[in-house]
Amino acid sequence: MCIRDRINAELIQHAHQFLNPLKERQLDLRGYKISAIENLGATMDYFECIDLSDNEITKLGNFSLLKRLKSLILTNNRIAKISNFADSLPILENLLLANNRIVELSEIDNLSDFKNLKRLVLLNNVITQVYTSQPSH
Secondary structure, three states: OOOOOOOOHHHHHHOEEEEOOOOOEEEEOOOOOOOOOOOHHHHOOOOOEEEOOOOOOOEEOOOOOOOOOOEEEOOOOOOOEEOOOOOOOOOOOEEEOOOOOOOOHHHHHOOOOOOOOOEEEOOOOHHHOOOOOOOOO
């Protein structure tokens, strides 16, 4: 039986795996109520794309070394904290973080060491909202 709130070898083995439209090998871990990123070394670094959308992840970090991973999809989670994990994902190009709980600019600063990052999606995070004060008359 798969434990639905943790990433483990059994979950990875039974999760949907396919070739996405970009011809990347993709692992679909959507909607498993995963609360933390862990044990991704069990993927044996086989995938170029991992989709962890629609889970309950609160912190982005704790990655195993994944030299092939180019795309990481984490939309619709609860991510508020981001650690510096650039050494673990050396060729990451696409990081999708839409619909999370990122508030502080300092959290985004932790992504500055990603040398190959081309696309960062932060849509519908508090950090993307621009507050302007209206002049009083």
